Amino acid sequence: MHTDSLGNPLSLSDAASVRAVDDFVMGFISCEARAVNVLSVAQDTSPIVQAYCAALHMFAESRDAVANARPFVARAQSGVARATPREKRFIAAVAAWVAGDIAQAIRLHEEQAHEFPRDLASLKLGQYHCFNVGDCPGMLRIALATLQASADVSYVHGMAAFGYEQCHLMREAEASARRAIAMRRKEPWAHHALGHVMLTEGRLSEGLGFMREVSDTWTGLNSFMVTHNWWHVALFLIDLGHDTEALAVYDTQVWGVVKAYSQDQIGAASLLARFELAGIDVGDRWQDLADHLAQRTDDHVLPFLDLQYLYGLARAGRPEADTLLHNIDAHAPHAPGSTRAAWERVCVPAAHGLRAHARGDHAGAIEGLGLALPRLIEIGGSHAQRDVFEQVYLDALVRSGIEAALTGAQGVLQRQLNGQPESLRLRRQTEAVYRALGLSGVGVH
Incomplete structure (x- = not known):
């Protein structure tokens, strides 16, 4: 045999x-x-x-x-x-x-x-x-079950590393990722896991340097892996204030590899959203992306995907955003049993909130996303990927001008800045909140 x-x-x-x-x-x-x-x-x-x-x-x-x-x-x-x-x-x-x-x-x-x-x-x-489905312990458990018998395979250490990272076990994640890379320098999933660790821990310059250093090995990969690792590079660039370079990474490495593929599309959508939330002008880039998202109005494969399709269409001002939202509302009660709650309790309110934000309805964004955020893990995606929804929510809180909303945003942004002191993006956003609260110069050092 x-x-x-x-x-x-x-x-x-x-x-x-x-x-x-x-x-x-x-x-x-x-x-x-x-x-x-x-x-x-x-x-x-x-x-x-x-x-x-x-x-x-x-x-x-x-x-x-x-x-x-x-x-x-x-x-x-x-x-x-x-x-x-x-x-x-x-x-x-x-x-x-x-x-x-x-x-x-x-x-x-x-x-x-x-x-x-x-x-x-x-x-x-x-x-x-x-x-x-947001089962981070399950990701780790299944990897650890194979680890002893497959310890000679670099890729299993990379898979364990990402499971550890998603469970917030950063030391174990870094050790597993580095073991994988020591066994095989071309181990893009381990690169990805270590990039997550460095982003989460606020090691932004180190993370950017590391990802750049190993990027020469990102050859022969599927489009998701190559575009997603460059997506991580762009996150570091955004936070460090390298706006022009971040846009160039989007144009040359993130969008355009396989434009018809779901993961390439959501990577592009979430990155454009992050650019705008960081105050970076994206020009007409939403329009090109929306031409491809317009084909997704009745997909409903994963709620995590649908939400990003919807936001991209809405930011492009496309009527298909309304069609997709209507279809999400209709699909949710009939989704398969194991994922129905995620569609009904998370995706539906988040979808309404995202469309509202894209159209400048800050109160609607706060209401919809406020309902969804406490259970957002149920729609899947990584912590770094789901962060875009919290960024949208925080932006709505700040732009609402309501003092109670600004107070809530101050607490979240200051904690984030404490954990990522290198982030110029967070510094700018936190300073804006303090100015709105009449506390210019406070808390940001």
Whole structure:
């Protein structure tokens, strides 16, 4: 029997498929574009080949993804009797994902991590699902279950690092990320995790220097990984006041790699929002992005995605923003059970708040986002990604001019500045609040 590079047995009908299957496994865990090569052997009816192809279609994160994935899942399930036990559980997990049962998918990936801890494609996919529902402990738990058996694989340390970071375990996160990078300098997910640590801890100049230093290795990656790591570079540049360079990173590295891809689109939307919130003029960049977001009005794959599509459309002044908001309201009560609360209790009020902010309705933004923020983790995304929603909320508080709102903004901004004293963005925003409160020169040093 053939095996992949991690030693996992493969029940393949065609020996010629081994290389393409291995490209999926190793490409997926290394964030490399070669993962798509498995589609070149889609004619191989081996159940695991079909399951890997189904997963790739689901990663499109579009309204067509489920329909495109279903035939592959059906073929995988029809031949499951000849699959290995590891393959059977992976197939079941992908089938649960396609059916919208994310809770079941996560359970299966957790079981896989304990029974087959070198199935790192399963680990990566399990972390993806945990991430999308805000289950940070789950991200860490599934990584730690595989760590001992896969300690020789750099990528597992990078995955553990991000799990630690999302659980606010910064020392452990940094140690795991640095171990991964020591084993393999080209480990973009570990770079990403360490970038998160440095941003969270306010090590802005150090973070920018580190990400720049390793950026020469960001080659051959999938568009999400390369654009997202450059997105992190742009965050450091914004906070350090390098506005022109930050815009250049947006233009050359963040937007335009794969404009049709969901993750590239939300990276662009959130970065444009951050530019404007930091007082940087983005020119007509919203319009180009909105041309692509306009196709997303009835996707509803993840609430985290829909919210950023909506804000981008609203900032561009596009009528599709109203269409998407209407569709979110209609979809939420009928969302799959495991994610319905996130749609109803978080996405709906946040969507109304974001549209209000984009149109200058500060009271509406405060009301909608104020309801959503305490439960925002339920829609997924990282702490750094979700921060844009809090920034929008804070901006609405400040622009409202209401003293009680300014008081609330002062407390949040000063605490943030205390944790990130290098941030010129936070310094400017905090100074503006103190001026509005008649406290010019207080608190900002």
